[in-house]
Amino acid sequence: MPSHHSIQANQQIPSSSALYIIFGTQVGLDYLTFQRKLTQAVGQDAWIALLITALLIHLAIWWMFTLLNRQQADLATINKRLLGTWIGALFNTALIVYFLLICMMSIRLYSEIVRIWIFPTIHIWVLELILLLLSYYLVSGGLRVIAGFFMFSQLFIVLNGIFYFLRNYYHPTNLLPIMTHTIPEISQAVWSIIPSFMGVEALLMFYPYLNNGKKAQRWSHGANAITMTVYLIILVFTLMFFSQEQLKDEMWPTLTLFKFVEFPFMERVEFIGATFQLSRVTPILSLYLWSALQTSKQQFRFSKRRMLPVYLVIVFIGSLMFHDVQQVLKSYSIIGQVGFVLLFVYVPLLIIVTRWLPVKGKGL
Amino acid sequence: MKPFIVVLLMVTLLTSCIAKTEVIEDIYMALAMAVDFKPTHDDEASLDRSRKGIDLTLSVPLYTADHKVESISFKESGITLKETISSINHKSDQYLSISKLGAVLFSENVLRSGIGEYAETLNADPLISGRLILAMTEGRAEHILQGDFRTNNQPVGRYLCNIVENNFKTFDLPRMNLHQFIYEWKGIGMDPVMPIIEISEKKATLAGIAILKDDSYMGKLTVEEIVPFTWMKKNTRNGSYVVRLPEQNTTIQDSTTRVRYKYLPNHNQFNIYIRVEGKLTKSDLSKSIELSEVRNAINKQFTNQCETVIAKLQKWGTDPLGLGNVVRSRVRNWDERIWKEQYPSLNIKIIVDSTIRR
Numbered sequence: 106m107p108s109h110h111s112i113q114a115n116q117q118i119p120s121s122s123a124l125y126i127i128f129g130t131q132v133g134l135d136y137l138t139f140q141r142k143l144t145q146a147v148g149q150d151a152w153i154a155l156l157i158t159a160l161l162i163h164l165a166i167w168w169m170f171t172l173l174n175r176q177q178a179d180l181a182t183i184n185k186r187l188l189g190t191w192i193g194a195l196f197n198t199a200l201i202v203y204f205l206l207i208c209m210m211s212i213r214l215y216s217e218i219v220r221i222w223i224f225p226t227i228h229i230w231v232l233e234l235i236l237l238l239l240s241y242y243l244v245s246g247g248l249r250v251i252a253g254f255f256m257f258s259q260l261f262i263v264l265n266g267i268f269y270f271l272r273n274y275y276h277p278t279n280l281l282p283i284m285t286h287t288i289p290e291i292s293q294a295v296w297s298i299i300p301s302f303m304g305v306e307a308l309l310m311f312y313p314y315l316n317n318g319k320k321a322q323r324w325s326h327g328a329n330a331i332t333m334t335v336y337l338i339i340l341v342f343t344l345m346f347f348s349q350e351q352l353k354d355e356m357w358p359t360l361t362l363f364k365f366v367e368f369p370f371m372e373r374v375e376f377i378g379a380t381f382q383l384s385r386v387t388p389i390l391s392l393y394l395w396s397a398l399q400t401s402k403q404q405f406r407f408s409k410r411r412m413l414p415v416y417l418v419i420v421f422i423g424s425l426m427f428h429d430v431q432q433v434l435k436s437y438s439i440i441g442q443v444g445f446v447l448l449f450v451y452v453p454l455l456i457i458v459t460r461w462l463p464v465k466g467k468g469l
Numbered sequence: 470m471k472p473f474i475v476v477l478l479m480v481t482l483l484t485s486c487i488a489k490t491e492v493i494e495d496i497y498m499a500l501a502m503a504v505d506f507k508p509t510h511d512d513e514a515s516l517d518r519s520r521k522g523i524d525l526t527l528s529v530p531l532y533t534a535d536h537k538v539e540s541i542s543f544k545e546s547g548i549t550l551k552e553t554i555s556s557i558n559h560k561s562d563q564y565l566s567i568s569k570l571g572a573v574l575f576s577e578n579v580l581r582s583g584i585g586e587y588a589e590t591l592n593a594d595p596l597i598s599g600r601l602i603l604a605m606t607e608g609r610a611e612h613i614l615q616g617d618f619r620t621n622n623q624p625v626g627r628y629l630c631n632i633v634e635n636n637f638k639t640f641d642l643p644r645m646n647l648h649q650f651i652y653e654w655k656g657i658g659m660d661p662v663m664p665i666i667e668i669s670e671k672k673a674t675l676a677g678i679a680i681l682k683d684d685s686y687m688g689k690l691t692v693e694e695i696v697p698f699t700w701m702k703k704n705t706r707n708g709s710y711v712v713r714l715p716e717q718n719t720t721i722q723d724s725t726t727r728v729r730y731k732y733l734p735n736h737n738q739f740n741i742y743i744r745v746e747g748k749l750t751k752s753d754l755s756k757s758i759e760l761s762e763v764r765n766a767i768n769k770q771f772t773n774q775c776e777t778v779i780a781k782l783q784k785w786g787t788d789p790l791g792l793g794n795v796v797r798s799r800v801r802n803w804d805e806r807i808w809k810e811q812y813p814s815l816n817i818k819i820i821v822d823s824t825i826r827r
Contacts, residue, residue, distance in 0.1 A: 348657070351656060364598065
């Protein structure tokens with residue numbers, strides 16, 4: 106089936122870029138906080154919940170590609186095709202709101218991290234403004250620029266090697282005994298960690314831009330596997346470093362680990378750890394902004410260039426509405442669970458619908 | 470292109486406008502802090518904690534033009550730690566920052582009444598290092614900061630840190646810092662410890678280890694008891710140990726120790742196996758000593774010392790060795806409450822096995 110809107114070759118991104126785009130959006134800022142939620146639910150068995158969640162996401166990736174390969178279009182177009190103009194518009198508006206909410210939360214979360222860890226006296230809005238200007242630059246460059254930035258930003262993985270220097274502080278017995286928690290407890294932990302794996306849903310929007318959509322599936326599964334590995338490594342280090350009760354009160358476990366590393370030439374390694382997140386939050390912000398723009402373009406034929414400033418203002422004002430970090434983190438996991446519904450309820454429904462019902466847009 | 474250049478310039482150039490700068494010459498950086506109760510309340514142990522109020526002393530280095538370092542101290546009274554730290558700035562001509570703090574000293578009375586809330590306050594501040602050393606002193610803690618040490622041109626705060634650090638390194642002691650305190654205080658089946666610092670002959674010295682139950686002081690281990698305590702808690706390297714033989718004393722050097730635990734729930738017994746490997750110090754006298762004699766002497770002497778320490782710990786009902794945590798990691802459905810009831814009557818057996826070379 107030919108693509109509903111053909112993408113010119115000079116706008117396409119290689120299918121391998123799914124690897125770092127999906128990995129980048131998945132890990133996100135959750136990388137700094139995800140351990141706490143897990144430990145609160147299942148203590149030292151956290152890694153089991155992590156593995157189960159990763160498997161679930163592999164499943165989601167598989168059926169996302171089933172849908173996308175069959176339809177050869179992005180989710181906004183599929184909505185419009187299957188649900189008609191009005192209901193389709195309703196769903197796509199919800200999708201735009203979803204993307205913009207993620208933008209608001211990630212930008213606010215990053216600004217709060219800078220305020221808490223580096224400059225306690227900074228004004229949140231100034232930092233947000235600078236970040237939004239930066240993402241304005243990225244988004245107006247198009248998806249290829251965003252993808253390029255994603256590739257560059259994954260350098261942060263190297264930074265994790267630093268945890269080796271804490272080897273004297275690790276207590277391997279913290280990981281024992283294995284499997285002392287019940288199935289309901291573990292499934293509750295899975296539910297709480299799902300938001301940390303969200304980010305794959307952006308694929309539903311940028312799929313048509315991949316130069317070979319079918320090939321990208323392998324890369325996407327690879328991305329999810331890397332996400333799982335990175336999370337697993339950090340989680341094991343965190344569990345060995347903190348006692349469980351201590352970890353339950355620790356808001357930023359990863360940054361505290363960074364704080365503990367000390368070099369003769371570098372006293373505050375957590376400054377590097379925190380500032381590195383800038384290169385990670387900017388492409389995520391840009392990708393979700395771009396997804397919102399793409400949705401509004403497909404549904405309402407709004408020009409991307411005209412809508413970009415509007416969305417930036419919405420994100421700017423919206424992100425300043427949160428009271429504090431706690432509220433941001435709480436809404437972040439709620440929106441993640443909305444993403445879960447999108448991937449595990451809505452997409453399978455669409456697959457069933459496209460399988461058994463004649464498709465309206467066929468032959469376009 | 471033009472708007473992009475403007476945006477890029479704004480992003481790069483304006484970032485410095487939004488953060489408060491702290492120029493190093495224009496601030497005081499406190500390196501050590503002492504927490505005492507107000508002298509009038511010091512002896513009234515019964516008084517409600519919240520009404521007691523604390524005396525806080527901060528030691529700040531002053532670098533003079535002739536490369537000399539002086540330490541000056543700032544003192545302030547208040548109720549909570551946070552409030553007192555911020556109100557201490559009323560007395561200061563420059564901004565007083567505590568983000569470089571290296572050591573916090575508590576007087577015995579403060580430690581006895583529990584320091585959980587102070588540790589929590591310090592730990593919650595992201596600018597304070599987790600390697601911050603917490604220590605106890607038997608008199609008033611402020612006297613240590615105001616002490617007149619021959620410190621080799623170091624600020625008092627750094628000097629105190631170095632004293633503790635040197636002891637850790639030389640004797641391979643278990644780590645005792647803010648992170649470790651929180652780890653053991655909040656962790657189940659563990660209790661924290663901290664070094665005791667005293668002044669003797671114009672020097673600060675390590676005078677023992679304070680044993681805490683949860684976050685409050687129970688009693689101390691003397692300097693001689695530090696080595697048995699350490700060897701029961703962790704594997705060590707490069708240690709040394711004095712053995713008393715009937716005719717003379719001799720020293721074991723370059724010792725390496727390994728510790729293993731075994732819990733026998735049916736007998737309510739906990740075995741601690743310690744393997745010691747070391748070298749006999751070379752001297753004319755030691756040539757005549759039989760190695761097996763030294764080995765037996767070590768095993769006996771060390772077992773006795775360990776048993777004294779264990780008896781103390783069991784009497785106080787504290788578990789700084791983390792035996793509870795060992796059991797937690799091996800037994801399913803471990804219950805901390807039941808363990809705590811069992812602990813004082815637990816039959817802890819020390820088994821020492823030593824290998825001595827010449």
